[in-house]
Amino acid sequence: MNDENNKQDIIMSEQEFMNIPNLKMNNEQKIPQVGLGLWMNKDGEACRQSVKFALEAGYRHFDSAQAYDNEQFLGEAIKKGGVPREELFITTKILNDNQWWNDIIPSFEKSLENLQTDYVDLLLLHFPVTETRRPAWRRMEEIYKSGRAKSIGVSNYMIHHLEELLKEGDIKPAVNQVELHVFLQQPELVKFCQKNDIVVEAYSPLAHGNGMDDPVLASIAKKHGKSTAQIMIRWCIEMGTVPLPKSTHQGRIKENIDIFNFKLDKQDMADIAKLDRDFRTCWDPTHVP
Ligand SMILES: NC(=O)c1ccc[n+]([C@@H]2O[C@H](COP(=O)([O-])OP(=O)(O)OC[C@H]3O[C@@H](n4cnc5c(N)ncnc54)[C@H](OP(=O)(O)O)[C@@H]3O)[C@@H](O)[C@H]2O)c1
Numbered sequence: 001m002n003d004e005n006n007k008q009d010i011i012m013s014e015q016e017f018m019n020i021p022n023l024k025m026n027n028e029q030k031i032p033q034v035g036l037g038l039w040m041n042k043d044g045e046a047c048r049q050s051v052k053f054a055l056e057a058g059y060r061h062f063d064s065a066q067a068y069d070n071e072q073f074l075g076e077a078i079k080k081g082g083v084p085r086e087e088l089f090i091t092t093k094i095l096n097d098n099q100w101w102n103d104i105i106p107s108f109e110k111s112l113e114n115l116q117t118d119y120v121d122l123l124l125l126h127f128p129v130t131e132t133r134r135p136a137w138r139r140m141e142e143i144y145k146s147g148r149a150k151s152i153g154v155s156n157y158m159i160h161h162l163e164e165l166l167k168e169g170d171i172k173p174a175v176n177q178v179e180l181h182v183f184l185q186q187p188e189l190v191k192f193c194q195k196n197d198i199v200v201e202a203y204s205p206l207a208h209g210n211g212m213d214d215p216v217l218a219s220i221a222k223k224h225g226k227s228t229a230q231i232m233i234r235w236c237i238e239m240g241t242v243p244l245p246k247s248t249h250q251g252r253i254k255e256n257i258d259i260f261n262f263k264l265d266k267q268d269m270a271d272i273a274k275l276d277r278d279f280r281t282c283w284d285p286t287h288v289p
Contacts, residue, residue, distance in 0.1 A: 019260045020058060023242060025174040026197040029151045031122070032089050033237060034257055035061030037203065037246030042069040046248050051077035053250040057257055063177075063201075063244045064115075065093035065126060066107060071114035079116050090115060091122040093155060093177075094140075099125065099132035104139040112148065123149035124177055128161040130289050134168065141171045151175065155203075156285040159192050166196065177201035177244075182235055182272050183211055183279035190239060202236040205243035208281035216275060220268050227255060234259045235272055 022030035036054040041047045047070045051062065060083065064074050071092060078088060092115065098107035112118065123143060125136055140152045153175030154165065165173060176193050180186055180202035193200045206212070206229055217228045224231070229245070233256055236243035245256040264272070 032061040037244040047073035048077040055081040061089040066095040075116035089121040093124040093126040099136040185276040200241040
C-alpha cells in the first residue's frame with residue numbers, strides 16, 4: 001500500500017531474483033511478496049510440474065496445506081528442483097481436524113516428513129475453529145520456539161479473532177492469510193492487520209478465476225499492456241499484501257509473477273476501489289464466534 005497505513009518495510013532479497021521483493025514480518029523474518037498457491041493441485045504429476053515451472057519462473061514461495069493433499073508432491077518437486085532450501089519459503093497449514101491439543105504436533109511432524117524438510121518457513125492455523133483455536137495457538141507457539149516453524153500465523157481470521165489472539169497469545173501471528181481480491185477488498189481487516197504489524201496474505205487473488213472479463217480491469221490492463229490477471233495480482237501488491245495466485249499452466253505461472261515492472265496509478269486504484277462487492281469464493285469466517 002502506498003500510504004501511511006503500510007507498516008511493512010519492503011526490502012529486496014539477497015538474490016534479487018526476478019526482482020521479487022520481500023516483506024519483513026514482525027519477527028524480522030522475510031517473506032517473498034508472491035507465492036504459488038497449491039490448492040486443488042493434488043494430482044502428483046501436475047503438482048510436481050507446476051512447482052518446477054514456478055521455480056524456473058523465479059518463484060521461491062509455495063503455499064501448501066495439510067488439507068491440499070499435496071505436501072508430498074511439493075516436497076518431491078523442491079528436492080528435485082535444486083534450489084537451496086534456505087532460498088525457499090514453504091508454508092503449510094494445520095487442518096481444522098488436527099487443531100486438537102494432542103493432534104497438532106504429530107500432524108505437523110507428518111507435514112515435515114511429507115515436505116522432506118526439517119522446518120517450514122510459515123505454519124498457519126487454517127481456520128479460526130471456535131472449539132480449538134485458543135489452545136491450538138499455544139501448540140503453535142511451542143512449535144515456533146522449537147525452531148521447526150520460522151514463523152507462525154493464522155488464516156481466515158477476522159478482526160474479532162485477531163483481537164482475542166493478540167490479547168491472549170505470547171507470540172503475535174506474523175501473518176493472516178485471508179481471501180482478498182479486487183471484488184473482496186476487506187479494507188478494515190487489512191488496515192487492522194497492518195496497524196498491528198501482521199502481514200496480510202491474499203488468497204484467491206484472482207477471485208478463484210471469476211470476474212476476469214470485468215471491463216474496468218480489462219481497460220486498466222490494456223492501458224498497461226498487461227493481462228487482467230496481472231492487474232488483479234498487482235493490486236494486491238499495491239495494497240501491501242502477499243498474493244498467492246494458483247495455476248498449473250506454465251504460461252500463466254510466468255505471467256502471474258511478471259508484475260514488478262509496472263505500477264497501478266491513483267486513477268487505477270480509485271477505479272478498482274469501486275469494484276469491491278464483498279464477493280467471496282471460499283469460506284466466510286465473518287460470523288464464526
Ligand atoms: N487459507 C485458505 O483458507 C485458502 C483458501 C483458498 C485459497 N488459498 C490459497 O490461495 C491460493 C490461490 O487461490 P485459488 O486457488 O482459490 O485461486 P486464484 O489463484 O484466485 O485463481 C486460480 C484460478 O485462476 C486460473 N488462473 C490462474 N492464472 C491465470 C491467468 N494468468 N489467467 C487466467 N486464469 C488464470 C487458474 O486456472 P489454471 O490453474 O487452470 O491456470 C484457476 O482456475 C490457493 O491455491 C491456496 O494456496 C488459501
